[in-house]
Amino acid sequence: MATFRYVSQETVMISSGISPTHRQYNGIHSDVAAGDAQRNRPADRREARAGMAKEHGKHMKRFKIGIVGLGHFGRSFIELFKAHPYCEEVVLCDLREDVLKEQAAKHDILRAFTSYDELLRSDIDGVAIFTQRWKHAPMAVQALKAGKHVYSAVPAGVSTEELDELVKTVEQTGLTYALGETSFYRPQTIWCRRKFAEGGFGRFVYGEGHYYHNMASWFYLPFYDANGPDWKRYASCPPMWYISHSASHVLSVTMSRFTKVSCLGWSDDHEDGLFDRTISAFDNDFSNQTALFRTADGGMVRINEFRRTGMGECRQTIIGTQASYVEHVNPNHGGVSVQQQIDGSEAEVKDSAQSRAVFSRITWKQDPHKPDGSYDYENAQHWIKKVHEDLTHIHRLDGVVITEENRGALPPEYIGRKHLGTGIMHDVQRLPKEFVGLRNGHCGSHQFLVHDYLESMQTGKLPPNHVWIAARYSAGAGVAHESSKRDGELLPIFDFGKPPNDKECLDPLVVLRD
Numbered sequence: 001m002a003t004f005r006y007v008s009q010e011t012v013m014i015s016s017g018i019s020p021t022h023r024q025y026n027g028i029h030s031d032v033a034a035g036d037a038q039r040n041r042p043a044d045r046r047e048a049r050a051g052m053a054k055e056h057g058k059h060m061k062r063f064k065i066g067i068v069g070l071g072h073f074g075r076s077f078i079e080l081f082k083a084h085p086y087c088e089e090v091v092l093c094d095l096r097e098d099v100l101k102e103q104a105a106k107h108d109i110l111r112a113f114t115s116y117d118e119l120l121r122s123d124i125d126g127v128a129i130f131t132q133r134w135k136h137a138p139m140a141v142q143a144l145k146a147g148k149h150v151y152s153a154v155p156a157g158v159s160t161e162e163l164d165e166l167v168k169t170v171e172q173t174g175l176t177y178a179l180g181e182t183s184f185y186r187p188q189t190i191w192c193r194r195k196f197a198e199g200g201f202g203r204f205v206y207g208e209g210h211y212y213h214n215m216a217s218w219f220y221l222p223f224y225d226a227n228g229p230d231w232k233r234y235a236s237c238p239p240m241w242y243i244s245h246s247a248s249h250v251l252s253v254t255m256s257r258f259t260k261v262s263c264l265g266w267s268d269d270h271e272d273g274l275f276d277r278t279i280s281a282f283d284n285d286f287s288n289q290t291a292l293f294r295t296a297d298g299g300m301v302r303i304n305e306f307r308r309t310g311m312g313e314c315r316q317t318i319i320g321t322q323a324s325y326v327e328h329v330n331p332n333h334g335g336v337s338v339q340q341q342i343d344g345s346e347a348e349v350k351d352s353a354q355s356r357a358v359f360s361r362i363t364w365k366q367d368p369h370k371p372d373g374s375y376d377y378e379n380a381q382h383w384i385k386k387v388h389e390d391l392t393h394i395h396r397l398d399g400v401v402i403t404e405e406n407r408g409a410l411p412p413e414y415i416g417r418k419h420l421g422t423g424i425m426h427d428v429q430r431l432p433k434e435f436v437g438l439r440n441g442h443c444g445s446h447q448f449l450v451h452d453y454l455e456s457m458q459t460g461k462l463p464p465n466h467v468w469i470a471a472r473y474s475a476g477a478g479v480a481h482e483s484s485k486r487d488g489e490l491l492p493i494f495d496f497g498k499p500p501n502d503k504e505c506l507d508p509l510v511v512l513r514d
């Protein structure tokens with residue numbers, strides 16, 4: 001096994017069982033022993049990658065990516081970046097030396113930094129930022145100014161000012177900026193986006209994006225781990241600052257934007273004291289917030305960001321003049337997890353769909369026009385028919401099994417293996433073969449996020465969640481929170497514009513409109 005020893009924050013030696021030469025790096029010291037560490041390690045990888053380079057064409061560029069922030073979420077992306085054929089090297093960065101050492105050893109990483117500034121001074125091509133949610137925009141701007149491409153976990157930013165600076169910096173540098181918006185790739189969002197683009201909803205009327213995440217459900221520990229003894233000060237981060245998932249549920253379907261908002265807050269009094277304004281780093285006592293937005297296409301959107309609630313998970317609603325998509329908790333949920341898909345163990349619960357979903361639309365039993373061609377409004381109730389389509393099956397993420405029919409460019413020996421954590425809405429054929437059988441997360445999104453970032457760097461095309469749509473997702477964050485502090489005052493939301501007309505996007509359905 002690889003063993004790591006931290007030497008100093010400035011300059012240390014790395015010795016490797018692969019090469020007898022000592023090389024100087026910033027960060028941590030690696031004594032990579034022979035044996036396990038060499039199995040399928042750098043030399044093998046180089047060979048394998050030479051093969052991949054041929055396969056992807058001789059002009060394929062390969063990138064060095066610095067992953068910043070190795071908390072519970074960030075660390076789950078190391079394996080995917082390492083496996084991707086466009087990735088030459090993964091470099092790690094975290095303020096916490098213990099975590100850095102542990103993750104570098106686990107993933108056989110040769111370079112690691114405790115200083116973000118040092119990481120940006122190194123020869124990496126791009127960063128992937130997974131630090132706390134209120135840190136992303138300034139760190140992204142710093143990376144872009146240092147000439148690095150950027151992948152950022154959500155949210156893109158928490159205030160109009162920092163989002164404006166982020167968009168302007170992307171415009172000035174022309175570098176890739178990809179937001180890691182997992183909700184964009186949720187099966188129901190993909191389904192609604194396609195249906196909306198083909199006119200299946202009619203004109204947009206109303207949408208809902210709800211993110212219900214109780215503090216007790218996977219929030220105490222990450223805040224504690226990442227912020228240390230001071231963690232209670234930071235756990236009160238205003239819920240509306242994390243609006244990106246909920247906003248994306250609607251805006252990445254309709255491609256419109258928010259123009260104004262009225263928001264109310266719910267003052268917390270839980271015994272854990274997290275939302276006590278006297279200790280809050282954000283002067284915030286709201287653990288639950290509800291906002292109502294006007295959209296530029298004349299529609300309305302309600303967003304709930306709740307951190308103290310009996311509910312769990314995300315919810316999405318899209319209502320148009322002709323059809324609606326509505327979902328509810330599936331009480332039978334509890335099916336096959338990605339871990340079970342890796343282990344091959346059986347699911348214990350009958351239904352693996354997180355939600356039950358219905359698409360309802362109005363159609364006609366017969367032509368509602370009179371013989372003179374005018375519309376028979378008075379008798380419309382006799383001609384219309386309501387059709388309900390059960391979409392629960394699109395929520396099942398049992399993994400797509402590779403077959404002769406769907407294997408695309410994959411070699412025949414991949415038949416029978418799985419794209420883990422994916423479902424029928426996922427276009428798995430565009431993922432690299434190296435991702436087959438690897439961990440996935442958040443409704444199949446992780447692998448698409450990594451791939452689309454690197455594909456954007458490779459091709460120069462915009463990633464689906466480019467900076468202009470990312471700014472739209474979070475445009476209401478700071479404004480909604482401010483509105484809640486003013487008891488619901490209606491406040492305007494800034495328009496961050498659209499990408500240049502000559503910039504092609506990897507996803508042809510991402511065409512921003514008003």
Ligand SMILES: NC(=O)c1ccc[n+]([C@@H]2O[C@H](COP(=O)([O-])OP(=O)(O)OC[C@H]3O[C@@H](n4cnc5c(N)ncnc54)[C@H](O)[C@@H]3O)[C@@H](O)[C@H]2O)c1
Pocket residue numbers: 068069070071072073074075093094095096099114115116129130131132133134135153154155180181182222223225226442
């Ligand atoms: N579905 C999703 O898209 C999803 C899910 C989970 C988390 N997230 C987001 O991803 C981000 C990471 O989540 P997490 O739970 O891993 O966070 P975390 O708070 O557990 O970890 C953050 C890490 O960043 C490190 N860090 C902070 N500042 C740094 C700096 N300047 N330089 C280097 N390292 C620094 C911390 O030491 C810590 O290890 C958060 O912003 C979170 O909101 C998104």
